[in-house]
Amino acid sequence: MQPVATTFFFYFLSALALVGGVLVITRRNAVHSALALIVTLLALAGIYLMLYAPFVAGVQIILYAGGIMVLFLFVIMLVNLERAEKEKQFNKQWLVAIVASGALGLLFVKVFTESKTIPGLLQKPLAELAETSNTQQVGLALYGNYMLAFEIASLLLLVAIVGAVVMAKKKI
């Protein structure tokens, strides 16, 4: 199926993600921040869909919006919200933050302007749009070309799980 209203959906989802992101850091109430973060994550899932990557979008929803955010909310509910609201929300590192975000913004602008000089780079898609076999291709890439990296990452996660158990339990 041919995509419809691509520009509209791109700007809509981007605006949703940005508004959600800003709300995350400006809300004083932690639960409201978490809900705004969910909006951002779902908007990002929509953008992945627009990039013909349905598998990534599905994983984004099931892992981040459905799994991690539930745990976030679980923890936030156990926190004393009234005290947390009175505490300062920002630390004093705004100078470093401005430098870092400015550098990142410059990088984006640079990439955008540079890519315009290469003819046809922004116009045509870089990879073949394999919407109907996206999952299969992700699987082939993960267990074919990038097998070693994938296994190392899984080992890292295992270490993290064991570490969490060791830290949480006094007696094993």
Add this chain to the structure above:
Amino acid sequence: MLDYITSYLHSNETPGGAGNMFWAFLYILAIFVGLSIAVIAMNWLERKILAHMQVRLGPMRVGPHGLLQPIADALKLLIKEDIMPAEADQLVFWVAPLITVLAAFTTFIVVPFGPTHAVTDMNIGILFMLGVSSLGVLGIVTAGWASNSHYPLIGSLRSSAQMVSYEIAMGLAVVSAVLMTSLHGSGIYGTGTAGSGIGTLSMIGIVNAQQEQQTWFAFKFFPLGLIALFVFAVAMVAETNRAPFDLPEAESELTAGFHTEYSGFRWSLFFLAEYSAMIAVSSIAVTLWLGGWLRPFANLLSGPTWDLVFSAFPGLTFLGLAAMALFSAKRMPKHRFFKIQTLGLAGFGAVLGLIGLILFIPPVRDRIQDIYWFVAKVAVFMYLYIWYRGTFPRYRFDQLMQVGWKVLLPTGLAVLVATALVGVL
């Protein structure tokens, strides 16, 4: 415009796949209406069946055999005062029921009622269903928190812990079924060659794989498919917060759990979401393990004669229901107070019988079959839900965690590994 509408009739794809907005919209509408009717019917059936299990009569007053009870309840809920606690978080309190309802209804986009009877077929079908249905818990958690009250908070804490635990076992069971789409099995289990197929996550693709491999995945690699189905069937009861895993709304301990503070229309949204989520997970189980829209005994009783026999089932079912209604109408008390009720029940039976007769007309009969078998299989699971509720006592919270982490999770892992081994060896 008319061409656009009729052009879809000749394609053998889902409306979403064919890119036809009109039919996609029509399918969404049909599913929405069908789902609402199913929830109303479930409401009545659950009370009736539970009552009969406990040797009671259940609703008998509103309409013959209480048939109009759900409608009366819906009216009551709609005109009830909408109360919002003063100390509640207004915005989140308002949003929470919407999240659960949206999550529960959105999953039905990919549910395959037939080879072309789905709104759309996604490459990530089952992943999408699991993902979106897992968003429903966000509504429950936020509802409990926003109520700003003790019982709802405890209920939603329990709910989030429970859902996160059982999602893992559920996912492992699903993965072993997805694995079966690509593995044909060899050696002791069959004839195929190892590693010849390409797996799929698409809901329609999974049922097609079962058709190609000539077996439902519940019976594939003999005990393995059944064990995976069992793990899923237990986990799905916990995921939907139903008895015996209904700790988030345990009425003997937490009044009503996470929706204690909700009343009227908002409460009915939670009710709607709970039942549509039950139907959604049941249809995942049916699609993955019980052959979706495929008719039973396709191998054992094959051939055109048996096809004809099985195609009569939808009509026969409705005729049977009509016979039941007419029989009950005949057994109604003869007193003149019951005259309208008797007439109503007889009319209901006549309508059911008419539908049954329409389902015998060949073109209708052939088109309705897929949907009938799918819905019939889902209905079995819905009956099981009621049966569980009438049979099992509620688990304690530590027992719940024990079952989830120490029984279902290892079993799911073992089945996954065993399926992979058996498929490749």
